[in-house]
Amino acid sequence: xxxxxxxxxxxxxxxxxxxxxxxxxxxxxxxxxxxxxxxxxxxxxxxxxxxxxxxxxxxxxxxxxxxxxxxxxxxxxxxxxxxxxxxxxxxxxxxxxxxxxxxxxxxxxxxxxxxxxxxxxxxxxxxxxxxxxxxxxxxxxxxxxxxxxxxxxxxxxxxxxxxxxxxxxxxxxxxxxxxxxxxxxxxxxxxxxxxxxxxxxxxxxxxxxxxxxxxxxxxxxxxxxxxxxxxxxxxxxxxxxxxxxxxxxxxxxxxxxxxxxxxxxxxxxxxxxxxxxxxxxxxxxxxxxxxxxxxxxxxxxxxxx
Amino acid sequence: xxxxxxxxxxxxxxxxxxxxxxxxxxxxxxxxxxxxxxxxxxxxxxxxxxxxxxxxxxxxxxxxxxxxxxxxxxxxxxxxxxxxxxxxxxxxxxxxxxxxxxxxxxxxxxxxxxxxxxxxxxxxxxxxxxxxxxxxxxxxxxxxxxxxxxxxxxxxxxxxxxxxxxxxxxxxxxxxxxxxxxxxxxxxxxxxxxxxxxxxxxxxxxxxxxxxxxxxxxxxxxxxxxxxxxxxxxxxxxxxxxxxxxxxxxxxxxxxxx
Numbered sequence: 001x002x003x004x005x006x007x008x009x010x011x012x013x014x015x016x017x018x019x020x021x022x023x024x025x026x027x028x029x030x031x032x033x034x035x036x037x038x039x040x041x042x043x044x045x046x047x048x049x050x051x052x053x054x055x056x057x058x059x060x061x062x063x064x065x066x067x068x069x070x071x072x073x074x075x076x077x078x079x080x081x082x083x084x085x086x087x088x089x090x091x092x093x094x095x096x097x098x099x100x101x102x103x104x105x106x107x108x109x110x111x112x113x114x115x116x117x118x119x120x121x122x123x124x125x126x127x128x129x130x131x132x133x134x135x136x137x138x139x140x141x142x143x144x145x146x147x148x149x150x151x152x153x154x155x156x157x158x159x160x161x162x163x164x165x166x167x168x169x170x171x172x173x174x175x176x177x178x179x180x181x182x183x184x185x186x187x188x189x190x191x192x193x194x195x196x197x198x199x200x201x202x203x204x205x206x207x208x209x210x211x212x213x214x215x216x217x218x219x220x221x222x223x224x225x226x227x228x229x230x231x232x233x234x235x236x237x238x239x240x241x242x243x244x245x246x247x248x249x250x251x252x253x254x255x256x257x258x259x260x261x262x263x264x265x266x267x268x269x270x271x272x273x274x275x276x277x278x279x280x281x282x283x284x285x286x287x288x289x290x291x292x293x294x295x296x297x298x299x300x301x302x303x304x305x
Numbered sequence: 306x307x308x309x310x311x312x313x314x315x316x317x318x319x320x321x322x323x324x325x326x327x328x329x330x331x332x333x334x335x336x337x338x339x340x341x342x343x344x345x346x347x348x349x350x351x352x353x354x355x356x357x358x359x360x361x362x363x364x365x366x367x368x369x370x371x372x373x374x375x376x377x378x379x380x381x382x383x384x385x386x387x388x389x390x391x392x393x394x395x396x397x398x399x400x401x402x403x404x405x406x407x408x409x410x411x412x413x414x415x416x417x418x419x420x421x422x423x424x425x426x427x428x429x430x431x432x433x434x435x436x437x438x439x440x441x442x443x444x445x446x447x448x449x450x451x452x453x454x455x456x457x458x459x460x461x462x463x464x465x466x467x468x469x470x471x472x473x474x475x476x477x478x479x480x481x482x483x484x485x486x487x488x489x490x491x492x493x494x495x496x497x498x499x500x501x502x503x504x505x506x507x508x509x510x511x512x513x514x515x516x517x518x519x520x521x522x523x524x525x526x527x528x529x530x531x532x533x534x535x536x537x538x539x540x541x542x543x544x545x546x547x548x549x550x551x552x553x554x555x556x557x558x559x560x561x562x563x
Contacts (some may be wrong), residue, residue: 044393047392047394048432048433049431049432049460050430070391071390072391076311076313081391084391087392098490105392109313109317111389113388114320114351115354115355115388115396118313119445121309121312123309146476153347154332154343154346155335156331156333157330157331157332161323191336192335193336194359221342222336222346224346
C-alpha cells in the first residue's frame with residue numbers, strides 16, 4: 001500500500017477563491033500545487049473507481065475539496081434515487097469534503113433521467129417537494145448541503161412565487177445553505193428582464209456559504225450559461241457588490257466547456273481573490289466601483305420580512 | 306393547475322418528441338423569445354449533453370463515421386433509449402446495438418463490434434477496484450476440489466469476440482497512432498480481454514483456448530467445465546500456466562468452491 005499523507009483540513013477557507021478541478025489539469029495540479037484556496041469537483045464524476053477518483057484522493061491531500069452534484073434532481077416530483085444518494089454518501093466518506101452542494105432544479109421524471117438542470121415551477125407544491133427532498137438528503141448524508149440557483153431560458157406560467165423568494169424560503173425551511181451563482185443570477189436577469197440587485201436583496205445573506213462565477217455565451221436571443229468563457233464584466237460587477245454586502249465567501253471559478261489552460265482558471269480565481277481581499281483588482285473594469293451601501297442590508301432585509 | 310409531476314412529464318415528452326408541443330402552453334420564453342424558442346435552448350442542451358457523453362465513450366466510432374452521422378445516430382439513440390441514471394458518464398451502453406440497426410451504418414459491418422469494444426473500455430475505465438487473489442488460499446485447495454472452483458474476474462474485465470480485426474481498427478484510430486492507417490478486414494477476427502490495469506485500460510488479444518477458458522469462468526462455469534471448453538479449442542493448451550498468469554496479472558481476483 002502507498003504511504004498516505006494526512007490530508008489538509010476539510011474546511012473551505014471562507015475568504016478564498018478556488019477553481020473547478022477538471023480532468024485535463026489533474027497532473028499539473030498535483031505537480032505544481034497552485035495557489036488555489038480549494039478545489040471543487042462534480043460529484044458524479046467520482047462515483048466510480050479508477051483514474052479520476054485516484055487523482056482526486058491524491059489532490060485532496062493538498063487541497064480542501066467541495067463536492068458539487070449535478071444529477072440528484074432535488075426538484076423531481078418523484079422520489080429521489082436511493083442508489084445515487086448512497087454513491088454520494090460513499091464519496092463524502094472517502095473525500096471528506098468541506099462543502100456538499102446540489103442544484104435547485106429537476107432532471108428526472110417517470111424513471112427517465114434528462115441529465116440536465118431544468119427549471120422548477122415556482123409554486124407551493126414544488127417548494128414543498130424540493131424542501132422534502134433536501135431534508136431527506138441532509139438526513140441521509142448526516143450533514144447540511146448547499147443548494148444553487150440555476151440559470152433559465154423559460155419560466156412556467158404557473159409560477160406564483162418570485163424565484164429569489166423561492167430560493168430564500170428553501171434555505172429557511174430546510175436549514176440548508178445557499179450556493180449563490182452570481183453568473184446564473186445575471187444570465188436569468190437579462191433573459192427574463194428582472195433586476196439582479198433586487199434578487200440579491202431577497203437572499204438571506206447568512207445562508208450564503210459559497211459563490212459561483214462562470215462565463216456565459218450570447219445566443220441569438222438570450223444569454224446561455226455555457227461555463228465556457230471568462231467571467232463577464234457585468235458579472236464581476238455584481239460579484240463585487242455581493243461581496244461588499246455579504247462579506248467574503250468562498251468563491252469558485254467554474255469552467256466546463258472548451259476547458260482552457262490551468263493558468264487561465266488561476267488567473268480568474270486571482271481576480272476573485274483580489275475582490276475578496278478588497279484589493280484593487282488587476283483589470284481595468286474595476287476602476288469604477290459600484291456605489292457602496294446600496295445592498296449593505298442584503299441579509300437583514302430578509303430577516304425583517 | 307397541473308401537478309408538478311404532470312408539468313415535468315410534459316416537459317420531458319417535449320424534449321424528446323419534436324411533435325409533442327403540449328409543454329409550450331405552460332411556458333413563457335425569456336424576454337424577446339417565445340416559449341418555443343426558450344424551450345429549444347433546453348432541447349439543444351439536452352441533446353448536446355448526450356452527444357458529448359457518447360462522443361467521449363465512442364471516439365473511434367466517431368472517427369469512423371464522422372461527426373454528422375455520429376450526431377444523428379446519437380440523437381436517434383437518445384430518443385429511443387432513456388437514460389436511467391443521474392450520472393451521465395454511464396449512459397450509452399447499447400449504442401453499439403443501436404448502430405447495427407442504423408441504415409447508413411450497415412456498410413460498416415464491423416462498426417457495432419468496434420462500439421462494443423469501446424463500451425468495454427469505457428466501462429473498464431470506471432469499474433470498481435478489486436484486491437488481488439489470495440494465492441495462499443488457492444494453494445490450500447485440495448486437488449480433488451480443483452474442478453469445482455468458480456473464479457471471479459476483475460470487475461473491469463470483459464471478453465469480446467468479433468469476426469472482424471477490431472483491435473487493429475481500434476489501434477489505427479487512436480489519436481496518437483502513427484503508421485499505416487489501413488486495416489485488412491479479411492485478416493480475421495479478434496478475441497480480446499479488456500480490463501483496467503492501474504489507471505489504463507488494456508486490450509489483450511487472446512488465443513481461442515484461453516478465450517474459451519476465461520469466457521466460461523466469466524459465465525460462472527466451474528474450472529473443470531472451463532478447462533473442457535478450452536481444450537476443445539486446443540488440445541495442447543497450457544492450462545496451468547494460463548491460470549497462473551491470470552491470477553498474477555489480476556484478471557482473476559477471487560474464487561469459491563461450490
